[in-house]
Structures are given as C-alpha cells and as structure tokens.
Amino acid sequence: MxxxxxxxxxxxxxxxxxxxxxxxxxxxxxxxxxxxxxxxxxxxxxxxxxxxxxxxxxxxxxxxxxxxxxxxxxxxxxxxxxxxxxxxxxxxxxxxxxxxxxxxxxxxxxxxxxxxxxxxxxxxxxxxxxxxxxxxFDSLPADLLVFLSNNTLKREAGPDTELAHSQTFYSLRGGVSGGTLSTMLTMLDEVPRHIVQESNRPYTLSPAIRGARVPRMQLAYAVPFARGAFGTFFPMAQPNQSIVQRTWGLHALATLSPSGYNLPAQLLGKVEDLRRRTYGPQFTYREAMILPVPGRIPAVLFSIGFMVTAVILAIFRPVRHLLWKFLPKSGEGPSESAMRNGWVEATNYTSSVPTPSRPALHVKSIMRGRGDPGYSLTAVMISESALALLLDKPSLPPLAHAGGVLTPASALGEVIMRRLEKTGRVEFESAIVHTDKNESRKDR
Structure with missing residues (x-):
C-alpha cells in the first residue's frame, strides 16, 4: 500500500x-x-x-x-x-x-x-x-480566488451576503507542452461536436440547478478600478468558468437539502458552514487575460484573431495537423530556465448584491505565483492537492466528507490555500475596495 x-x-x-x-x-x-x-x-x-x-x-x-x-x-x-x-x-x-x-x-x-x-x-x-x-492551472486559481473573495465579503458584511458579478483577470508568462496540444487535437478530432457544444453551455457541470444568466462574452473587458486597462479573450476561460459554476451549484444544492446530500450525520449540524460557502442566486462569473500591450484596441484585435484562428483549426483538419508538426510533441515542454522565469498574477474582482441597508461592496483578491503556471506551478498545485487529501482530511470542507466529484474550492478550500502559501511559491491577498476614498483595506 x-x-x-x-x-x-x-x-x-x-x-x-x-x-x-x-x-x-x-x-x-x-x-x-x-x-x-x-x-x-x-x-x-x-x-x-x-x-x-x-x-x-x-x-x-x-x-x-x-x-x-x-x-x-x-x-x-x-x-x-x-x-x-x-x-x-x-x-x-x-x-x-x-x-x-x-x-x-x-x-x-x-x-x-x-x-x-x-x-x-x-x-x-x-x-x-x-x-x-x-x-x-486549470482550474484551481480561478476556483480559489472566487472562494477567497466570497470569504472576504462575508467577513465584512455578514454571512448572509450574496455575490453578484465576479471576474478574474490573468497576467502571466508561460509556455506550452506537447501534452496540452495533444488534448486540444483530441477534442477537435475525437470528441463529438454536440458533446463539446453541450459542455460549453453555462452551468454544464452544476448539479441539478442553474444560476443567473451569464453576461455575454465581449471582445474587450474593462478592468475594474484600473482606468484604461482592458482584458481580452482568455483561452482557459471556459473550463475555469465551468468549475467555478460547479462550486456554486454544489454549495447551493447542499445548503438547500443538506440531509439529502449524503452528508455524514456529524456534518448535518454544519449547515451554517455550508451557507457561509454559498455565493447566492445572482452570482455570475467571467474571465479575461491582460495583454502586455495595454488598451482596448489590442484587446479587441487579439480576441478577434484568436476566434478566427480557432474556427480555421476546427473546420480545416489538414491545417491543424500541418501546424501540429511544428509544435512540441508529447513529453516535450518549456525549458527549465523558461519555467523558472514564468509567473502568474490572477486578480479577481467580485461585487456583493446591494441591500436596502447596504450598498454593493467590492473586493479585490489576488493570487501571485512564481514559475511557469501551466507546468512548474501546476506540479505544485496538484501535488499539494493530493497531500491535502492524504494528510489533512479531517480539516477539509464539509462536502469533502460526503465524497463525490468535487472541485478544488469545495473539496480543499482553505486547506489547499494554506498549503500553497506554505510552499513560498504562491501567495494570496484579498481586500475590500473602498471606491469613495480610492483605497483598500487588506483583509488577508
């Protein structure tokens, strides 16, 4: 064993x-x-x-x-x-x-x-x-940042605070491996198109319930509280969004019917803990990427160029197979020096739903990682996730004790965040943004 x-x-x-x-x-x-x-x-x-x-x-x-x-x-x-x-x-x-x-x-x-x-x-x-x-990197940062923003908002405004729109912007430097490219080729060549299309629908992984209508995709996204900054299409947005939406759905369903969700008897008394982890019925989520070249026009041009390229590769099989001959093969990837020089900064902006007694609050949560996010940092993330399941099971969130197909936030939550910070390779930060005074108070 x-x-x-x-x-x-x-x-x-x-x-x-x-x-x-x-x-x-x-x-x-x-x-x-x-x-x-x-x-x-x-x-x-x-x-x-x-x-x-x-x-x-x-x-x-x-x-x-x-x-x-x-x-x-x-x-x-x-x-x-x-x-x-x-x-x-x-x-x-x-x-x-x-x-x-x-x-x-x-x-x-x-x-x-x-x-x-x-x-x-x-x-x-x-x-x-x-x-x-x-x-x-698919999809732990996305899931944990929304989870962190939710915690920050609830600490500030109370456990009944509900989330409105949430969006994460990525700045990064990283490479690509043959395994990643093989996955893309498999999707285009082997997965039936109707299955891919079904998986692209909002809340496709959410259990039994559907959330609020997701905002329509844009060619450029204005970065909140950063005048003149824009995000563009992020290639990993769809799988990340589906995982975040599953986290939303898992907690919403478990809160609505904890006794019917196979929670062990000792956890049925922790409904308040589950409720604290919910995002609320008005929650929506999007992602974007920050380009090295700032401005709306570069963001729009990149989005258009990426979508045109994706359509060409999807429709014309000979084109994609010719292109694949010049790209890394399975087992190949970025060099050691390239991975050491890689980095990621993912910034999530989440707003609360306003109430008669309190206007909307806004939180800014950041994850910074040193190393190529798709490879060297990914090795850290998945290894620490496995170790969390092995060594920290008593401290895991309630849904982990029920088992099933979960998400990083619903299964690992605060435990994996602490583990990642302990490595010295990853750091998290979260603060309420005070728009009236143009300042923020660090909350983590």
Whole structure:
C-alpha cells in the first residue's frame, strides 16, 4: 500500500510532480509510487531524480483495466497526469470510485468532467471517494480566488451576503507542452461536436440547478478600478468558468437539502458552514487575460484573431495537423530556465448584491505565483492537492466528507490555500475596495 500513486510519472508534467514529491519537506509523512507504461522510461526517471527504494515503481498501461485496478487498489490517493483524459482518464476514475480511493488530476476537459460526473458521482458519494478534477492551472486559481473573495465579503458584511458579478483577470508568462496540444487535437478530432457544444453551455457541470444568466462574452473587458486597462479573450476561460459554476451549484444544492446530500450525520449540524460557502442566486462569473500591450484596441484585435484562428483549426483538419508538426510533441515542454522565469498574477474582482441597508461592496483578491503556471506551478498545485487529501482530511470542507466529484474550492478550500502559501511559491491577498476614498483595506 502506498499513499500517493502518480500515474503518468514519466510525462512532462509527471516528471515535475515526481521531483516535487521526492524533495517535499513532508516527505517522511508519506510514501508514493511512480507509474508509467514504459519500463525503460521509469528506469530513466529513477536515475534522473535519484529516487530511493522507498519510491515504488509500477509498470501500468492505462488501456488495460486490470492493470489500472491493481494499481489503484494499492493507493490511498491517485494523482493522474495521463491525458488526454477523454481518451485515457475514465477507467482510472471508475476504479477510484469503485474502491473508495481519492483522486486528483489536471483536466481542463469540461466535456470529460461532465461525463465522469454523470457516470460516477453517485458511486463515489456512496463509497466515500473524493474525486477532484482540475487541480492545476486549470482550474484551481480561478476556483480559489472566487472562494477567497466570497470569504472576504462575508467577513465584512455578514454571512448572509450574496455575490453578484465576479471576474478574474490573468497576467502571466508561460509556455506550452506537447501534452496540452495533444488534448486540444483530441477534442477537435475525437470528441463529438454536440458533446463539446453541450459542455460549453453555462452551468454544464452544476448539479441539478442553474444560476443567473451569464453576461455575454465581449471582445474587450474593462478592468475594474484600473482606468484604461482592458482584458481580452482568455483561452482557459471556459473550463475555469465551468468549475467555478460547479462550486456554486454544489454549495447551493447542499445548503438547500443538506440531509439529502449524503452528508455524514456529524456534518448535518454544519449547515451554517455550508451557507457561509454559498455565493447566492445572482452570482455570475467571467474571465479575461491582460495583454502586455495595454488598451482596448489590442484587446479587441487579439480576441478577434484568436476566434478566427480557432474556427480555421476546427473546420480545416489538414491545417491543424500541418501546424501540429511544428509544435512540441508529447513529453516535450518549456525549458527549465523558461519555467523558472514564468509567473502568474490572477486578480479577481467580485461585487456583493446591494441591500436596502447596504450598498454593493467590492473586493479585490489576488493570487501571485512564481514559475511557469501551466507546468512548474501546476506540479505544485496538484501535488499539494493530493497531500491535502492524504494528510489533512479531517480539516477539509464539509462536502469533502460526503465524497463525490468535487472541485478544488469545495473539496480543499482553505486547506489547499494554506498549503500553497506554505510552499513560498504562491501567495494570496484579498481586500475590500473602498471606491469613495480610492483605497483598500487588506483583509488577508
């Protein structure tokens, strides 16, 4: 029995995760195994990172259900990096749900997340497995920033405060790997178009209930409280928004019917904790990206250019396959120096719903990360998520104790934020913005 099983350990991100876990400050508190299909690549991984005998090495082919079952059964938490998840991920989640194992992955594939929710949500809740997709740059920062803004507003104005519109703006420097590109190609070539279209609808991952009408997409978004600053289309916005909306829906449903949500008896008395985590029926969410070149016109031109390119690649298969020949292949990614020089600053602006006794309040929450957000920081995020499930389970939010297919905020909440800050690679900040005096008070 091992504590954490890293599937796909020899892939680009899998190697980063292996290195991170092998040198983790809490290394004495957990035992982990690395798994991959290729024996020779596993041996190379052991040599490269000088893994000691305490790290088990498993040869696992994710196309073989028996090998998956055998590997999953001997782990407490499965950390799955083997994508595209549409192609390879479902049997792994099935095994975790069946045997009551906790699970994290790096999925940004909303269409696949929807599939595993439909197939394994009930089983995972019945068995007590905690399944948490999207624990990397897709979509942990987005989910946690809204979660943090909600906490800040409720501390300021009371637990009954409801959220109105929320939007996150990203500034970043990062690269792309062959695995990410393979996922994009799989979506275009293999996933039925109607399934992709259904997954792009608002609240597609939200359970049973739908939220307020989402504001229409714009070619340029004005950044609040930053005169002359504009955001443009963000390629990761759709999967991030779907995860944030699922967090909204999970807490809304659990608050409406806690006794019917499979919460353990000892948690039924924590309805107030659940209510504190809700966003309210008027909550809406959007995302945008800040370009190095400021102004509305560059933002509009980028949005148009990106959408035109996306349409061309979606319609003309020969064009995208020709382009793919010149891009990184599976297992390839940014250099070490490029990843060290990467960074991200994600800023969330959220407003409260005004009431007769209080005007709308506005909060600004920031996450800053050092390192390439899609790779070196993602390795930190998913590793700490797995460790949170393993080492901090008693402190996890109420819904984690009910099991099921959850989100970073609903399953990990404050625990993962503390863990990330403890690494020294990530910091969070949140403050009420005082528009009348053009100042803010730091609240975290």
């Amino acid at each position: 091992v504590d954490i099983l890293v599937l796909g350990a020899t892939g680009f991100t899998g190697r980063l995760i292996t290195r991170y876990l092998a040198t983790h400050p809490e290394r004495a508190s957990f035992k982990f195994a690395v798994a991959a299909r290729s024996k020779s690549k596993l041996e190379e991984l052991v040599r490269t990172y000088e893994l000691d005998e305490s790290v088990e090495k498993l040869q696992v082919d994710v196309t073989d259900p028996e090998q998956i079952d055998a590997a999953v059964r001997q782990a407490k938490v499965v950390l799955n990096t083997v994508g595209p998840y549409w192609r390879w991920g479902t049997p792994v989640v099935q095994a975790c749900a069946r045997y009551g194992k906790h699970y994290v992955d790096l999925s940004g594939e909303t269409y696949w997340n929807r599939q595993i929710i439909e197939k394994y949500e009930v089983l995972a809740m019945k068995i007590g497995a905690i399944i948490v997709p999207a624990c990397g």
